Amino acid sequence: MELDLPEETLIIKDMVRKFVERELIPLEERLKDRKNSYDLPDRIKSDLENKVKNIGLWAMDAPKEIGGAGLNLLDHCVVIEEAFKATVGRCLWSSLFFPVLYKLGNDKQKEKYLNPSVNGFFHGAAAYSEPNAAGDLAGIQTSADQVKGGWIINGNKCWISHALTAKFFLVLTRVKGTKRHDGITWFIIDRETKGFSVGREQGMIHGQPTYELSLNECFVSNDQLLGKPNQGWVAGEEALFRGRLLVSARAIGIAQRCFDMMVKYSTERVTFDKPLSSRQAIQWMIADSATEIHASRLMLYHSAVKAQKKNKIHSELAMLKLFTSEMAGRVVDRAVQIHGAMGLSDETILERCYRDVRPMRIYEGSSEAMRSLVAKNIIKNV
Numbered sequence: 001m002e003l004d005l006p007e008e009t010l011i012i013k014d015m016v017r018k019f020v021e022r023e024l025i026p027l028e029e030r031l032k033d034r035k036n037s038y039d040l041p042d043r044i045k046s047d048l049e050n051k052v053k054n055i056g057l058w059a060m061d062a063p064k065e066i067g068g069a070g071l072n073l074l075d076h077c078v079v080i081e082e083a084f085k086a087t088v089g090r091c092l093w094s095s096l097f098f099p100v101l102y103k104l105g106n107d108k109q110k111e112k113y114l115n116p117s118v119n120g121f122f123h124g125a126a127a128y129s130e131p132n133a134a135g136d137l138a139g140i141q142t143s144a145d146q147v148k149g150g151w152i153i154n155g156n157k158c159w160i161s162h163a164l165t166a167k168f169f170l171v172l173t174r175v176k177g178t179k180r181h182d183g184i185t186w187f188i189i190d191r192e193t194k195g196f197s198v199g200r201e202q203g204m205i206h207g208q209p210t211y212e213l214s215l216n217e218c219f220v221s222n223d224q225l226l227g228k229p230n231q232g233w234v235a236g237e238e239a240l241f242r243g244r245l246l247v248s249a250r251a252i253g254i255a256q257r258c259f260d261m262m263v264k265y266s267t268e269r270v271t272f273d274k275p276l277s278s279r280q281a282i283q284w285m286i287a288d289s290a291t292e293i294h295a296s297r298l299m300l301y302h303s304a305v306k307a308q309k310k311n312k313i314h315s316e317l318a319m320l321k322l323f324t325s326e327m328a329g330r331v332v333d334r335a336v337q338i339h340g341a342m343g344l345s346d347e348t349i350l351e352r353c354y355r356d357v358r359p360m361r362i363y364e365g366s367s368e369a370m371r372s373l374v375a376k377n378i379i380k381n382v
């Protein structure tokens with residue numbers, strides 16, 4: 001396979017790189033007292049969102065007919081990679097497009113929920129994790145019981161991002177009485193629905209909180225069923241696989257920024273009369289990081305091209321997500337080490353990057369789940 005990026009992709013990459021350098025990185029200094037990458041003041045955020053719309057990269061992955069930029073997977077990954085180099089970029093492009101809603105939703109549902117999200121009028125949240133089943137999603141217990149005119153839903157969800165402001169929730173349930181993958185069914189639940197409530201905030205290491213949800217005898221009409229009962233597993237899995245590409249792009253963007261910082265600092269910082277960059281211990285950290293970022297990028301672009309050709313590459317996506325999320329942890333850690341106390345303090349963005357990459361080894365498929373998927377696919381073919 002030809003691994004050089006297509007000309008059009010390079011143009012997009014360059015445009016986003018310039019946007020990040022011109023508009024986003026200077027804001028890191030101006031908004032230094034932010035505790036995390038996500039708490040951008042509303043006024044600045046909406047100003048930036050307008051600028052993103054002006055360069056045609058709003059709702060990148062959503063099809064053009066519903067107001068998105070309609071980028072293919074490779075271009076989408078490249079934009080995310082560049083955007084995540086800036087801590088400010090990390091809060092700009094999220095939760096606009098819901099592949100599950102696009103795949104399973106009927107025209108009415110798409111018009112009511114998807115189009116306004118993509119256009120930025122309001123947004124939703126995806127709720128699949130539960131206290132007793134999150135990594136093992138086929139074990140969810142939230143039940144959907146069919147009654148006259150609709151469904152009664154009971155259960156608890158946790159770790160739900162964006163729940164504080166979401167207007168609607170895509171909720172993963174199982175038809176009452178079913179087991180494991182068979183009964184999995186999605187519903188769209190409006191925030192104001194009787195019996196539905198957003199509960200306790202669950203603070204997170206990177207500063208973007210998640211929330212508990214409770215569904216208590218929550219009645220929804222048949223209009224809120226997404227797709228058909230018992231058929232939610234495949235659509236959810238597809239969204240998850242796609243998510244693994246994008247998490248990897250984020251990991252590479254953050255790692256690259258920290259790498260650039262470590263190289264620059266190592267040439268400037270003098271200890272025992274010599275710059276750090278003259279020491280072999282430091283050079284090895286630089287060389288290992290450069291090698292791992294390069295390998296990650298090749299894996300990402302290769303997987304993105306194969307995925308957009310609709311190849312089934314579950315194992316490759318698992319390898320990609322495993323390798324890139326762990327790579328980012330190692331690279332950011334080395335950058336912190338080379339910066340010494342400076343790297344641990346809030347004098348640089350490194351401590352924030354450190355917190356931003358740690359959750360990546362847990363969500364969208366933990367490292368252990370990825371290793372297990374890769375190994376099982378190898379062993380079953382022996």
Ligand SMILES: Cc1cc2nc3c(=O)[nH]c(=O)nc-3n(C[C@H](O)[C@H](O)[C@H](O)COP(=O)(O)OP(=O)(O)OC[C@H]3O[C@@H](n4cnc5c(N)ncnc54)[C@H](O)[C@@H]3O)c2cc1C
Nearest residue numbers: 126127128129134135136159160161359362363366368369
């Ligand atoms: C920042 C953040 C945002 C999130 N946002 C959302 C959201 O918006 N919506 C949502 O629904 N969920 C969300 N989640 C939840 C996320 O999807 C789960 O945390 C994730 O799936 C892991 O589930 P768990 O935390 O229950 O870990 P568990 O599944 O309990 O696993 C715990 C540990 O044990 C390991 N493990 C589990 N089973 C095995 C096994 N068989 N063999 C070996 N090791 C194993 C895991 O790899 C992990 O390291 C979010 C999580 C985080 C951290």
